[in-house]
Amino acid sequence: xxxxxxxxxxxxxxxxxxxxxxxxxxxxxxxxxxxxxxxxxxxxxxxxxxxxxxxxxxxxxxxxxxxxxxxxxxxxxxxxxxxxxxxxxxxxxxxxxxxxxxxxxxxxxxxxxxxxxxxxxxxxxxxxxxxxxxxxxxxxxxxxxxxxxxxxxxxxxxxxxxxxxxxxxxxxxxxxxxxxxxxxxxxxxxxxxxxxxxxxxxxxxxxxxxxxxxxxxxxxxxxxxxxxxxxxxxxxxxxxxxxxxxxxxxxxxxxxxxxxxxxxxxxxxxxxxxxxxxxxxxxxxxxxxxxxxxxxxxxxxxxxxxxxxxxxxxxxxxxxxxxxxxxxxxxxxxxxxxxxxxxxxxxxxxxxxxxxxxxxxxxxxxxxxxxxxxxxxxxxxxxxxxxxxxxxxxxxxxxxxxxxxxxxxxxxxxxxxxxxxxxxxxxxxxxxxxxxxxxxxxxxxxxxxxxxxxxxxxxxxxxxxxxxxxxxxxxxxxxxxxxxxxxxxxxxxxxxxxxxxxxxxxxxxxxxxxxxxxxxxxxxxxxxxxxxxxxx
Numbered sequence: 001x002x003x004x005x006x007x008x009x010x011x012x013x014x015x016x017x018x019x020x021x022x023x024x025x026x027x028x029x030x031x032x033x034x035x036x037x038x039x040x041x042x043x044x045x046x047x048x049x050x051x052x053x054x055x056x057x058x059x060x061x062x063x064x065x066x067x068x069x070x071x072x073x074x075x076x077x078x079x080x081x082x083x084x085x086x087x088x089x090x091x092x093x094x095x096x097x098x099x100x101x102x103x104x105x106x107x108x109x110x111x112x113x114x115x116x117x118x119x120x121x122x123x124x125x126x127x128x129x130x131x132x133x134x135x136x137x138x139x140x141x142x143x144x145x146x147x148x149x150x151x152x153x154x155x156x157x158x159x160x161x162x163x164x165x166x167x168x169x170x171x172x173x174x175x176x177x178x179x180x181x182x183x184x185x186x187x188x189x190x191x192x193x194x195x196x197x198x199x200x201x202x203x204x205x206x207x208x209x210x211x212x213x214x215x216x217x218x219x220x221x222x223x224x225x226x227x228x229x230x231x232x233x234x235x236x237x238x239x240x241x242x243x244x245x246x247x248x249x250x251x252x253x254x255x256x257x258x259x260x261x262x263x264x265x266x267x268x269x270x271x272x273x274x275x276x277x278x279x280x281x282x283x284x285x286x287x288x289x290x291x292x293x294x295x296x297x298x299x300x301x302x303x304x305x306x307x308x309x310x311x312x313x314x315x316x317x318x319x320x321x322x323x324x325x326x327x328x329x330x331x332x333x334x335x336x337x338x339x340x341x342x343x344x345x346x347x348x349x350x351x352x353x354x355x356x357x358x359x360x361x362x363x364x365x366x367x368x369x370x371x372x373x374x375x376x377x378x379x380x381x382x383x384x385x386x387x388x389x390x391x392x393x394x395x396x397x398x399x400x401x402x403x404x405x406x407x408x409x410x411x412x413x414x415x416x417x418x419x420x421x422x423x424x425x426x427x428x429x430x431x432x433x434x435x436x437x438x439x440x441x442x443x444x445x446x447x448x449x450x451x452x453x454x455x456x457x458x459x460x461x462x463x464x465x466x467x468x469x470x471x472x473x474x475x476x477x478x479x480x481x482x483x484x485x486x487x488x489x490x491x492x493x494x495x496x497x498x499x500x501x502x503x504x505x506x507x508x509x510x511x512x513x514x515x516x517x518x519x520x521x522x523x524x525x526x527x528x529x530x531x532x533x534x535x536x
Contacts, residue, residue, distance in 0.1 A: 027513045028493035047076075048062065048083070062120040083106065087110075093111050099142070099146070121178060128516040155185065161470070182251055188255055192211055218432060240314060264283045272299065288326045296341040392415075394413065406463045407462055414444065418470045442507075
């Protein structure tokens with residue numbers, strides 16, 4: 001009851017405001033917000049003036065975003081004057097913008113087109129929450145100065161456990177854009193399915209993209225399978241289309257080819273890549289397989305380089321994610337090829353064997369002017385200073401920072417969107433999740449402090465934060481959205497907002513953002529909004 005009372009209080013407080021200001025509406029919260037006298041009404045006849053050719057596309061996207069609110073699509077013209085004026089100022093940082101609303105109109109100035117796009121996302125939320133009049137949407141005067149705390153503000157989608165269509169991936173990107181996220185981490189390969197076309201190795205999609213069936217219920221207890229084949233993959237043309245779609249929304253797509261573990265789909269396609277002389281099948285259950293790539297064979301590196309040669313052609317991203325997580329050493333200990341490699345290279349053990357593998361892959365990608373991101377297990381056995389660590393085991397944070405590498409935070413207890421959303425998942429009838437006892441409420445996600453336990457001199461090592469959605473128990477895109485939202489909004493604000501944050505104030509703004517979700521047909525979990533996520 002206490003939780004419900006707090007929500008009702010927040011709603012009454014917000015509803016009682018005579019004028020909606022950006023401080024009470026926008027998620028993530030802007031850096032500086034100042035009330036300005038006067039107001040401007042956006043009407044169907046308002047013109048968006050893009051003062052630079054680069055701003056025409058973001059202006060067109062904004063016009064499409066608010067078309068339902070206004071009952072018409074605003075006209076976009078490349079000129080200097082209009083009701084909504086967009087311009088660039090090189091004196092501003094690359095993601096910094098100002099947004100000013102007065103009786104004369106709306107002005108958004110950004111350091112780059114991306115920054116202007118973020119300003120338009122803020123304006124989009126103001127329009128959604130604005131006062132509807134006979135003429136249009138009335139916006140109260142405001143002056144906003146805004147820029148993000150961290151450069152990498154990401155979201156990861158696992159399309160391997162379950163496949164999602166091109167349209168659904170684009171929908172995921174649209175949801176990211178609303179929250180000013182700028183890095184789409186696309187997890188494309190797994191034990192349960194290979195999702196990216198590699199023309200040099202056609203069996204990866206002919207065989208590796210399909211599994212014969214899928215386990216029903218939790219893997220720890222169930223031995224029942226659905227008997228239904230599941231598969232799918234993205235062609236080169238589809239990937240290029242998605243990369244272009246994301247780029248138009250100033251989102252960089254970072255592909256992940258997970259290696260040397262989580263490779264059973266590849267082993268099923270090309271069994272000679274394994275340590276054991278036997279056939280494999282695409283995994284039909286979840287968890288970690290002991291079967292991994294054989295690091296002792298040169299043919300393994302020829303395969304990886306062939307795959308990555310096509311990956312770098314498809315993805316213009318600065319970074320390639322090369323995995324490195326959850327790689328059991330069992331097969332390597334038994335494999336004469338791997339043991340020979342350890343001896344010839346003067347390696348200490350199988351941990352250093354994995355480091356040897358990761359170093360070779362990184363060196364190959366460096367020849368293509370790409371940098372690498374790996375899960376924090378890459379710190380075991382040695383790591384290059386040039387590799388960025390994606391930290392999901394928070395216990396490794398201090399060690400990762402001490403190594404001097406850049407770090408992206410995805411600690412599982414704050415950022416894993418496949419955990420239960422309430423402290424009473426059974427009574428709330430939540431669907432089955434990956435871990436029976438792990439709970440990530442909206443409040444918990446919001447409480448992530450990127451710099452906790454660090455010295456100020458170490459803050460610069462933290463390059464970003466990211467929400468991760470693993471999909472073992474998320475078989476359709478409806479459930480993707482419900483697990484993602486509203487928790488993604490909390491991680492977005494952690495990565496964006498400079499200064500102290502307050503959860504209750506954030507919660508009040510979320511009730512406005514919820515309305516924008518509704519207007520756009522975006523699904524989300526109800527638990528925070530109906531007060532059932534933290535029942536005492």
